Amino acid sequence: MGIALTRAAQWTAAGIGVGKLEFTPLNVSLLNSIIKFVEYVSSKHPQEAALVFREPLEWTSKLEISAFGSDYQISGKTVVSKENMDGNPLLLFEASTGVIKVSTFNQLAKLLEITPKEKLKETQACLEANRDPIAKMLGPSFATVEGEDKSMLHLLEKVKKGDQDPQAEIQMKLFLLLQQLDMQLLNTTLQKISQEVRLNPQAVKSDVQLLQSFSGEGDKTVLKSINYTSEYEFSNGCRAPPWRQVYGDICYLIINTHDTDTLYVTCSTAGVFLNGGLMKDSEDIIYDRNGDIYKDLITFLKEKSLTFAENLTQVQQNFALQKKSPSSRKAQRAEVPINEELDQSEKFTDYQDKNKLEKKKTSSKPKTRDTKKEEQSYVKKNLESSHQLFSKDDKTQMKDQDPDKIKQDKGTDETVATGKYRCKAPQEKKHLSQRASRASGISEELSESSTESEEEQEDMDRQQESNTDLPSEYWQIQKVVKYLKGGNQTATVIALCSMRDFNLASETCQLAIRDVGGLEVLINLLDTEETKCKIGSLKILKEISKNPQIQRCLADLGGLQIMVKILDSSNKDLKCLAAETIANIARFRRARQTVRLHGGIQRLVGLLDCVPMLSANLSAEQEKDIEVARCGALALWSCSKSKKNKDAIRKAGGIPLLACLLKSPHENMLIPVVGTLQECASEPSYRLAIRTENMVTDLVRNLNSESQELQMHCARAIFKCAEDEETRNLVRTHNGLAPLVKLFSKSDNKELLAAATGAVWKCAISRENVDRFKHLRIIETLINLLVGQPEEVLINVVGALGQCARDHVIRAIIRRSGGIDPLVNLLTGTNHALLVNVTKAVGECAVDAENMSIIESLDGVRLLWSLLKKPNPDIQASAAWALCPCIENAKEAGEMVRSFVGGLELIVNLLKSDNIEVLASVCAALAKIAMDEENLAVITDHGVVPMLSSLTYTRDDKLRQHLADAVACCCKWGNNRVAFGETGAVAPLVHYLKSKNPLVHRATAEALHQLSFDPKNCITMHENGVVKLLLNLMDSTDEALQEAAAGCISNIRRLALANEKARYK
């Protein structure tokens, strides 16, 4: 009863010894139960009741001597009980001072018997004078101490020590009885306390809001109107003036009901009541209470207004406004949305507020729970009083005794946890801290009804909690994390091992660890000196860091920095785990950057340095080194996705180490190594290194590996490296082409297929490789892959076909194998990369006239032409290039081109592009188009001449070549020659002859030849010194060039002759 007395009973003042028990219903019921207990003990437990107290209970009684009966010896002013122990009376009363001393329960009971009317007062006086009666009864070691209770243990020791002492046993029994009483008292108190919930501003506000949404003029509304007297709301939520707030007033309401006068109502923390109404001539309120206090607004209104009560019940049919019982809470919540639909009231959207309100009403609940918990621990203690702390019997006994309570306790606990689980992370933290503060405040909460602010906090707290089904792992994990936090090395290791038994791969567990603050603890552990804790922590982090959310969290918490530091450790297990965890976390850019900025790349590269792996028998230590290197490679692989990291790896000397590891026979080592190389091969420096460090050999060798993943990475590495011609040749000379082709058979692994076809594509850029592929008969396979593959594969397949189709034999094979059809079909696709490759492939195929007829019949040219409309310059250029052979080889090409409505205008307008490749390709296409006179006329009308002229200032040889070609072809119509001269195309063209590219020379010579038919152009050319340049070119082996140059010179010469002739005439 110690606890109950100190905490639950309401004392007037806090001072020890002088406090009085307030005369409140709660205390009365407490006293009554104590009286009953005293009577019960003396009747049912005679032995215990006879036990003499260590010190007598002593208090000032108001009894008269006359009250004592025959059991007492009355001598003058003192009364002594007849019963005595060793000569000392068990009851001693001195009437002069009123002091009474009682030493047994029997005497207490008797005393109560003789004073039936004064029972309460006497008990009260007794308790007031003896604040810790148990200590007096059983000795000071049983004093009630805040926080922990050692009394049980004392008793236990006693029992242990003095087996012969029957006193001790009785003492213990009595103590147990007292403890039971204590618990009983606490229970009753709780029930009382929980009924007394005080109002607060939030609750009132939500009540009012709720009622407002159901108010109006109509018959079915609950009220006509409900309004505050003041619109101003103080920051604490009250609307009453501050000087009234001190009395607990929250706000004042003016309520118009359907059936009563206007109600002027005060809402205060004590409850809701009518006030004196508005003062005449002013807006002030007469604050005095004018009627009963009701516990809340709804109860108040129900009492005051019949219509309100009736209409409310109607509304309740849809909407459970009833908030009395906390158990209905869940049901209510479920109904809310439905009701929102039924009730069209727009205002009713403050669901949140309503929840708050509901929670308010049940806010006594958490308190109940906490106390219950405390009680439960008492139960346990009682039961554990027996010697074996852990015997199973004990546990079952405990369950038997108080199964309900335990269940209840569990239940409430679970709801709390559930709520928390739903919270978002930032709220979570707040919540945790609140919970912590609540936990520390348990004792206060017990001794006094919680204050306003505390309730508010709890209210917010609760708001975040909502009911969901909570995975049981959640609170198990919470418990384990608690031990991680508050345990020494040994406890931490056990907790870590236990945590690993959860299914760490499941998102539920991963997020649960995060939400209970486990990540912080795990990271903190990494910063300790304890190797075991670090290992255990990393083992967990390694698993859960597979979750992207966790990865971010860990990076935010600064985990990477610590892990990078651990890479310096001498413990190899630690290094491995840290590297693997980094590998997991570094999946996003910021993390990779963090690793680099904290020197992680150098350290990881350092891990790669291990013994040559080919040596046959390795010691265990060497095996470990290899494992470390593998983990380092894994981490580097993740990190190598950032460009700066690639540079950092190279600068840290990673390439030769990777090259060394590439010789490893183990797949698990090779995959990260090749993965890293493959990732880095996007950098030219790496491609060069892969070639020069002779890694191609190993890459090719591993193409024959068992592991598809490894094969894929090798193929990808080759794909990227084969941009360089030498590497392509190396792949061939190392017999890498055949294994690549072999990979085509694994058509179910699309990634592998994409990588393999990609490698083939790039390798096929070399003509020698194409020849090799021809022998390997890949064309048919490639054509089969044109159907039903994902785009990544298609891009590469078509790219490979495009490269191979430069060989005329292969073109024929493509035709015979029916490859043109699917290729042309792919022209209707949308993927840019694919379209670029497809147009190229179609263009290559179109070089054969036979292929061209098939393409024509499939309307492929129209499809190509329409691709010119795509905004992507790569596609435009590629399509224009493809059009060239098409126009060249199509039968009735001119007719075909003219049939594309608006096609010629479209292509001429592409000359406005600023992409050199597009311009060059369009010029080439225009040259082909201009072969047809009619079409030439059309493009002339579209202003092709000035557009071409404006391009002549380019310095790009490829464009120069095709531009000159186009000029040459366009000269053949009307006065285009003159027009070129007038638009200033001639002089720049002459300068093309200074270029080093012979192809430019030929095209330019032809263009100049055409232009030289116009005398004015000849003059311009001559002025620009064309003769000397052309003369130089005439000794070229290129006949076309010779002819054009000669033609041009002859034209100039002829003009000169004619000129001379004219002069001398």
Added chain:
Amino acid sequence: MSRIRPLDMSRKQYQQMADTLCILTKRFNRHEVQCLMKVFNTLAGTFPERRVGVGLDRNTFRNVLHNTFGMTDDMIMDRVFRAFDKDNDSYVSMREWIEGLSIFLRGTLDEKIKFCFEVFDLNGDGFISREEMFHMLKSSLIKQPTEEDPDEGVKDLVEIALKKMDYDHDNKVSYTDFEKAVKDENLLLEAFGPCLPDTKSALAFEEHAFKKSKDE
């Protein structure tokens, strides 16, 4: 040289002993055995009055554990002493010293498992029971004043450990259980308290012991 032969042994006997021990433990070479013997003699010689010619008594040994290997838990140190003291005569003899150290410093996992189990099995009945675990973990959690029952956490921890290690569900951990658990998760080797030297102090000890005598 006489300084290092306080055990009333002739030089020949001493050498013989070194040889036998060297053969016995296998993990130390002859030089190392001699070094360790020297360390033993120095330690035993520190308190000549307590030495009855049998070896290190409990306190001396505990001092070694505490100062050299950084152990702090009294109970565990006592148990380590008992594990070293194979013949239960309350003294660690030369032979016990060398044999113990061979596990301590260079033991295989199996040996260490056996050693740790011996340490943790407080009453030596072949099982680590709930009570024993409780005893060993008693002070492993920081007591929070708000906690209702200060022992509850420890009890819970015991349950966790038991759940983790008690494979045959007989509510106690047998040697087989322990072995299996440790093999499964090496971290559990010292599950109930540090009873082996950590790498750092072990290295420091070896360096100190072996190097010092090399200098001489």
